Amino acid sequence: MGPITTTHYLALSAALLLIGTIGVLTRRNIVIILMSIELILNAVNINLIAFSHYWQNVNGQIFAIFVITDAVAEAAVGLGILIALFRNKETVLADEVDLLKW
C-alpha cells in the first residue's frame, strides 16, 4: 500500500457519485431516490475536502458547508413533497406519479 494521495480520494468520490447516480436512475421508491441524492452530494464533498487539503486552503471546506446546507434544504422540501404525495395518491413509487404524462 503506497501513500494516500489526492487521486485516491478522487477515485473514491467518483465511485460514490456513480453509485448514487445508479440509485437515482433505477430505483422506484422516492425515499431511496432522495437517499441516493444525499450520496451524490457527499461524493461532491469528498472531492472538495480532498482539494482543500491538497492546497492547504479552507475555501473548499466553506463550499462543503454550503453544499451540506443545500442538502438539508433539499431533503426537507423533498420529504415534505413526499408526504403530500402520499396523502393524495397513496403511492411512493416514482413511476406511478404520471398525471402530467400522456
Added chain:
Amino acid sequence: MMDALFFYLFAVLVLAGGIFTITRRNAVHSAISLIVSLIGVAGLYLLQQAEFLFAVQIVLYVGGIMVLFLFVIMLVNLDQAAKQRQFNRQWLIALVCVVVVGAEIIYFMRKGASSFQLPKAPSAVAVTEGNTEQIATVLFSQYLLPFEIASVLLLVAVVGSVVMAKKRI
C-alpha cells in the same frame, strides 16, 4: 501506513454502505446503510484535517437528516411498496449511461493528471489557529453574503416543507 489503513477502512464503509443503500428492498435497511456510509465520509474528513466538517457531518447528517428520513419512513406506509418491483423499466439504459459516464471519468483522471499538471502544492505552513477558527474567519468575512443567503434558503425550505406537509393551510 496508519493513514492508508484508515483510508481503506473508511473507503470500504462508504462504498459498501452506498451499494447497500441502493439495493435493499426495505427502506429502513437502506437508511441504516446510508448512516454507515455517511459515518465513513465523516472519517475521511477527519483524515484530511477537516475537524469542523467531521463534527458537522455527524451532527447534521447522521443526527439530523437521517432522523428526518426515518421519521418519514415511519409516517409513510412503505409495506405496499416493498412488495412491488424495486427497479424501474429503464434500468438497463440507466446502467449503460452510468458505465459510459464512469469510463469518461476514469479516462479524464488518467489523461488529465499528465496534461493538466497541477502545480506543486504549497508546503504546509505551521498553522497556529485551529480548523474551526480558520473556517469562521473566512466564512464571516469573505463569504458573509453567501452565508446570509444560505440562511434565507433554509428559512424558505422550512416554510416550504411545513406548507407542503400540512393538511390544510
